Amino acid sequence: MLVLGPLGFAAPWLLAALIALPVLWVILRAMPPAPRRIVFPGVALLAGLADRAPVATRTPWWLLLIRLAAVAALILAFAGPVWRPVVQAPADGPLLVVMDAGFAAAPDWAARQSRAEAALTQAAAAGRPAALLLADGRDGQGALAFRPGDAWLSGLRGAQPQPWATRLPGDPATALADAPQGALSTLWLTDGTDHANRAAWLAALNDRGPVTVVPPARPLRTLSLAGGETPSLTLHATDDAAPAVQAIGPDPQGIERALASLTPGDAVTRDGLRLRPVAIDLPPELRNRITRFQVEAEAHAGAVVLADDRVRRRKVALVGDPLAEGQQLLAQTHYLRQALAPTTDLVEGTLGDVLDTAPDVIVLADQVQLAETAELTNWVAQGGLLIRFAGPRMAGYDRLSDEPLLPVALRQGGRDIGGALSWGDPRGLAPFPEDGPFAGLAIPDDVTVRAQLMAQPAPDLAGKTLAALSDNTPLVTRDRLGQGQVVLIHVTANAEWSSLPLSGLFLQMMERLVATARLSPTDAAPQDRAQPFWTPEIVLDGFGRPSEAQGLSPVPAADLAQGPGPDRPAGIYAAGERRQALNAGGPFVLADWPGATVEAASTAPGRDLRGALLAAAVLLMALDAVGSAWLGRGRARGAAAATLMALMLLPGPRAQAQELDPQLMQAASEVALAYVVTGDARIDSASQQGLAGLSQALRSRTSVEPGAPIGVDLDRDDLSLLTFLYWPITEAQPAPGPRAYLRLNAFLRSGGMILFDTRDGDIAGVGGPDMSQALRRLAAPLDIPPLAPVPDDHVLTRTFYLLEDFPGRWQGNPVWVEAPTTTAQAEAGVPFRQLNDGVSPVVIGGNSWSEAWALDENGYAAYPIGQGWEGDRQREMAVRFGVNLIMYVLTGNYKSDQVHVPALLDRLATEERLAP
Incomplete structure (x- = not known):
């Protein structure tokens, strides 16, 4: 390929024809030949006559330019011009495709797969051996295998990004030991970030041959949690955009959704990145329900921060007797307030008042004989944490053995260890048990206890x-009561009995105790990073979607401190009563590529100019015909030129039309319903029968007359002529190829709808296996917007029938559609919320609608639903939902506009009355 600046030519030898243009100019100038002057006396009789159709003696210069330009355009077109071509040095050696497979590669993963597939396919066609390196850290340290390029396609199509940063093998020389002879060409699909061994790999690959780097097409944005007394988030981005951060968690009905939207602050530039703080300024009731934070419109694990004990703020209630004015600094509540205020939301007042605020923890400072004991007992039994401190009042209470809500039985009267009338010295603290909540905390030497309440x-x-003194007498005891727990600290919360409240250890101990709220103490296990293992509970995939941890072993604490990796994906890890989030996002370093060819990410490489030049040549020829007709001034010639020009400008038939499936072409004219062929004969038969039954209902009840349903092979068929696609989910269904996902995304963007039916409504939510993992696997590469359960005022509930539920063969399960934007507000006087302008591109549910719609060849229901009248009504409601769905696809949200009709009629009536 010949490259001249941003322009390249696939057949540059054809450009030699441009040399003939000057010769052509001379030839055209010589035609017609110059006339010779011959003296003929009879010509005098023609003097004074005007020639109505004169013939030019020479071709005008502007017509010559048009003809030469047309010829030049044809020559350039046949030379194969390409704007900004991807210049690849001719190579016959081996090919290595390196794909960064960390979370940063997830946003455009489908495009990366398509690019790698094209390179491997071309290598296979050229007979070049190829190797594929997925830089996810899970490959062994052995040598890469070089095989025919098409041998890697199946593994490439099934590959997924991982919820940790990209990881390359340690030694590039070992990995490339089996590379065949010849210059090694490398195609590196990078995620744009620097990572371990990248520089060493780049140097090694540059030494072996040319390296082409394909940068990411989208800016990278990650989210990290900043610790401290007031936890906050930090948004790291390569661009100036400031997308909102969604706080996601279960709503009061238990449905996971976005509970709040956090706005990033002003940006600070650091090492080429734009850092924006994101404050977690939410009420405690809302904040404690949040399970994760996610950057809006970002679908990778680095844009997700899982919420753990560092994020959730417990509501703590302090109950104690206030001291006289001027002595507040001596009160026990003062020390507790100073210890708990930075990490919790405090409420102070009487016991009756704080119980009404529904706290997570109640702290009683030397309180006995409370009037609200019954209410407090019920609160603890329902899961509350009660922390009590001893003191002079409790020690002097004469019925201390009858005092309820104590973890252990106590002796009346306190023990004086280091007072003026005692013979002993103050006691220090014994090491904390390794299986308790204080495991791993360092005990200062100056912390001593002078008095305590004995058990x-x-x-x-x-x-x-939970904690004891050096003589093994209890300092902190705990017992379970119902779902909650009662903790007693056998000293005061001020410095009257010990120096513990004056130390930093007191703050750490209170923080650990508060963190155990709403958790069962009987299941206590090692819970600090100093403990040996952490058990994964919830993990993320590369696209940032959470799921339960399965098949993962406990992670050593030393490995957990190193961040996410192949054996410890990003997720929530548990150690006894504590929960630790291992998040993938955070600050990153942009990569540089010395010695490599980096493709420009801002423009689409390889734009073919052949079509544009051919069109220009045709237009110039048409202008030449018009110009010649004008010079000739003949009606016949002018009409012929005009006709020729019209024929040349008419659009020709598309070549692709001959390649379309006749069924798909018929579906475009008949609005046929389509379903995805899964390969399971029973499921495909149910889909065909179901859509046939729904089509029959549409023909009999509405003005829509669909044709026969058609099955669609996603890897082969064109979806541009379809409107509705029913996709039943099966566990064994293989994922379509990258090109199929490109067609599916184009189908969704052009107004099409996909109904995902997981068909698990009979077992979902009751602990049985469901199709959620299969759905995530199949729908991961799709550009699906944020989803939410269908609200009561959605257009889908009233498109044709008024519906409150959307049953199929099963019922009672939520149906998900595109979530409304957070800024959507209802207008005054409009009873329905104005949703997004358009149709939701996807609808997701598990009610097995095709089996509810299915009719056999005799017109009877093919699958049973319920019993008796209830089953018949459920089937009828399923058909009505299908009618609403198809009408919604075909007509959009026009029903929402109907609410304006009364106001418009009133306005017209008012104008008629005011008219003269």
Whole structure:
């Protein structure tokens, strides 16, 4: 290929024909030949006559230019011009495709797969051996295998990005040891970030041959959690955009959705990145329901921050007796307030007042004989955490053995260890048990206890002791009551009995105790990073979607501190009563590529100019015909030129039309319903029968007259002529290829709808296996907007029938559609919310609608639903939902506009009355 600046030519030898243009100019100038002057006396009789159709003696210069330009355009077109071509040095050696497979590669993963597939296919056609390196850190440290390029396609299509940063093998020399002879050409599909061993791999590949780097097409944005007394988020981005951060968690009905939208602050530039702080300024009730934070419109694990104990703020209630004015600094509540205020939301007042605020933790500072004991007992039994501190009042209470809500039985009167009338010295603290909530905390040498409230000896006293003094007398005890727990600290919360409240250890101990709220203490296990293992509970995939951890082993604490990796994906890890989030996002470093050819990401490479030049040549020829006709001034010639020009400008038939499936062409004219062929004969038969039954209902009840349903092979068929696609989900269904996903995304963007039916409505939500994982696997590469359950005022509930539920063969399960924008507001006087202008591109549910719509060859229901009248009514409601769905696809949200009709009629009536 010849490259001249941004222009390249696939057949540059044809440009030699441009040399003939000057010769052609001379030839055209010589035609017609110059006339010779011959003296003929009879010509005098023609003097004074005007020639109505003169013939030019020479071709005008402007007509010559048009003809030469047309010829030049044809020559350039046949030379194969390409604007900004992808210049690849001719190579016959091996090919290595390196794909960064960390979370940063997830946003345009389908495009990366398509580019890698094209390169491997071309290598296979040229007979070049090829190797595929997925840089996800899971490959062994051995040598890469070089095989025919098409041998890697199946593995490439099934590959997925991982919820950790890209990882390359450690030693490039070992990995490339089996590379065949010849210059090694490398195509590196990078995610744009720097990572370990990248520089060493780049140097090694540059030494072996040319390296072409394909940068990401989209800017990268990650989210990280900044710790401290007030946890906050930080948005890291390569561009100036400031997308909102969605706080996601279950709503009061238990449905996971966006509970709030957080706005990033002003940006600060650091190392080429734009950093924006995101404050978590939410009420405690809302904040404690949040399970994760996610950058809006970003679908990768780095844009997700999972919420753990560092994010959730417990509501803590303090109950104590206020001291006289001027002595507030001596009160126990003052020390507790200073310890808990940075990490919790405090409420103070009487016990009756704070119980009404529904706190997570109640702290009683030397309180006995409370009037609200019954209400407090019920609150603890329902899951509350009660923390009590000893003091002079509790020690002097004469019925201390009858005091309820104590974890252990106590002796009346306190123990004076280091007072003026005691013989002993103040006691220090014994090391904390490794299986308790204080495991791993360092005990300062200056923390001593001078007095304490003693526990009665009992066989189970050791099991209830969380902390003890150096003489093994209990300092902190705990017991379970119903779903909650009661904790007693056997000293005061001020410095009257010990120096513990004056130390930083007191803050750490209170933070650990508060973090155990709403958790069962009987399941206690090692819970600090100093403990050996953490168990994964929830993990993310590369696209940032959470799921339950399956088949993963406990992770050593030392490995957990290193961040996400192949054996420890991003997720929530548990150690006893504590939950630790391992998040993939955070600051990153942009990569540089010395010695490599980096493709421009801002423009589409390889734009073919052949069609534009051919069109220009045709237009110039038409202008030449018009110009010649004008010079000739003949009606016949002018009409012929005009006709020729019209024929040349008419659009020709599209070549692709001959390649379309006749069924698809018929579907465009008949509005036929289509379904995805899964390969399961029973499921495909149910889909065909179901859409046939729904088509029959549409023909009999509406003005829509659909044709026969058609099955669609996503890897082969064109979807541009379809409007509605029913996709039943099966576990064994293979994922379509990258080109199929490109067609599916184009189908969704052009107004089409896909109804995903997981068909698991009979087992979803009751602990049985469902199709959620299969749905995530199949729909991951699709450009699906944020979803939400169908609200009561959605257009889908009233498109044709008024519906409150959307049953199929099963019922009672939520149906998901595109979520309304957070800024959508209802107008005054309009009873329905104005949703997004258009149709939801996807509808997701599990009610097995095709089986509810299905009719056999005799016109009877093919599958049973329920029993008796209830089953018949459920089938009728399923058919009505199908009618609403198809009418919604075909007509959009016009029903929402009907609410304006009364106002328009009133306005017209008013204008008629005011008219003269």
